Structures are given as structure tokens and as C-alpha cells.
Amino acid sequence: MNKLLLLLIIVSSFFHLETGKGQQRKSDNILIVYLSRTNNTKAVAQMIQEEVGGHLVGLELENPYPKDYDAIVKQVAKENESGFLPPLKTKVNMDNYDTLFLGFPTWGMQLPPPMKSFLHENDLSGKTIIPFNTHAGYGEGSSFETIKKLCNESKVLEGFSIKGGAERDGILLAIKDDRATDAKSLIEKWLKKIGILQ
Numbered sequence: 001m002n003k004l005l006l007l008l009i010i011v012s013s014f015f016h017l018e019t020g021k022g023q024q025r026k027s028d029n030i031l032i033v034y035l036s037r038t039n040n041t042k043a044v045a046q047m048i049q050e051e052v053g054g055h056l057v058g059l060e061l062e063n064p065y066p067k068d069y070d071a072i073v074k075q076v077a078k079e080n081e082s083g084f085l086p087p088l089k090t091k092v093n094m095d096n097y098d099t100l101f102l103g104f105p106t107w108g109m110q111l112p113p114p115m116k117s118f119l120h121e122n123d124l125s126g127k128t129i130i131p132f133n134t135h136a137g138y139g140e141g142s143s144f145e146t147i148k149k150l151c152n153e154s155k156v157l158e159g160f161s162i163k164g165g166a167e168r169d170g171i172l173l174a175i176k177d178d179r180a181t182d183a184k185s186l187i188e189k190w191l192k193k194i195g196i197l198q
């Protein structure tokens, strides 16, 4: 009798382990890369990870941007004008992933230069790309369109955009408390709409 019980326990724990591995393997294919200065986009990235799993990577630059708001605005405007691609410290091996969530704030109504660098540095052909964005009230600008243009050999799904902070007015992390609860439910709806969640 005891032997039978032991056998049942061994068999059921084997099945349990197998299911666990299966779930792990599915979300192992997902990479969530984000750029965030005042943590709004990071908050959204973490919420996406809570829903879909995967690996979370914050983009870091070789030469970080100035802390001063006016200085970064000026620098980004220059970079956007000249097409300068700031070198990245963060390196990823895309061979390990087939789905890439890409998160960034709107900067000068465009895709931030470090995200342009990321798209130039990595071969994303054949991958599924899912953009997400935070902004100060003016929307994603041309960023989603730029991703589609730069990644014309990838499958780019409908992006998600939500109001974040407004550093210009001294509002840094705004996606917290009630705004975080609202963001979470909007993210869940969006992930269902694009077929990532059931």
C-alpha cells in the first residue's frame, strides 16, 4: 500500500515538473527591452512581464544622457536632426527570442535615439515586435511608424501608449497608485486584443 502511494507521488510530481517546464519554455522566448529615464516606461514593462513572463532588460548607454532636463532635450533634438545613433552598453542575443516587446518614452515626438540604435544593432527579421510607450500627454508621435519602417522584415503588432510623467513640469514617476491600477487593466485588455493573452 505504502509502495503504491509512493509511486503515485513520484508519477504526479513528474507530471507537475513537466508542466512547469513547458510554461517556462513558452515565456523564455519573450524579451522585454525598455528605455526609461524617470521609470514610467519601466513600470509598464514590469506590468507586461507580470502578465506574459519573459526577460526584462533596461537599455543602458555607453555615455549616459545629462541629468538636467533642458540639456537632454537639447541633446536629443540634435541627435534626431543629425541621425546620430548613441552607442549602447546593453547587448542582447536575439537568437534566444522570437517575441520582442519594445518600450520607450516619446522624445521630441519621435522614437528616442537609443531605441533607433537598438533597432540598427540587432537583426530582428522574422521576429514579432510589440511596441509600448509612455508620454507626457502628446501621444507616441511618429515612434510606432518608425519601428514599422525600420523593422520591415518583422511582424509588428499594435502598440500600447499611455500617459506617463511630465518631467518638464516636475512630474517624474506618475504610473503609480491608482494610475498603476488603471494601467494594469488597460495593459491586460491590450494583450488580449493582440492575442498575446487568452
Ligand SMILES: Cc1cc2nc3c(=O)[nH]c(=O)nc-3n(C[C@H](O)[C@H](O)[C@H](O)COP(=O)(O)O)c2cc1C
Residues within 6 Å of the ligand: 035, 036, 037, 038, 039, 040, 041, 042, 072, 073, 076, 104, 105, 106, 107, 108, 109, 110, 134, 135, 136, 137, 138, 139, 163, 164, 165, 166, 167, 172, 173
Ligand atoms: C528629452 C525628452 C523629450 C520629451 N519629449 C516629449 C514629447 O515630445 N512628447 C511628450 O508627450 N512627452 C515628451 N517627454 C516626456 C516623456 O515622454 C514622459 O515623461 C514619459 O512618461 C517618460 O518616460 P520614462 O519615465 O520612462 O522616462 C519628453 C521627455 C524627455 C526627457
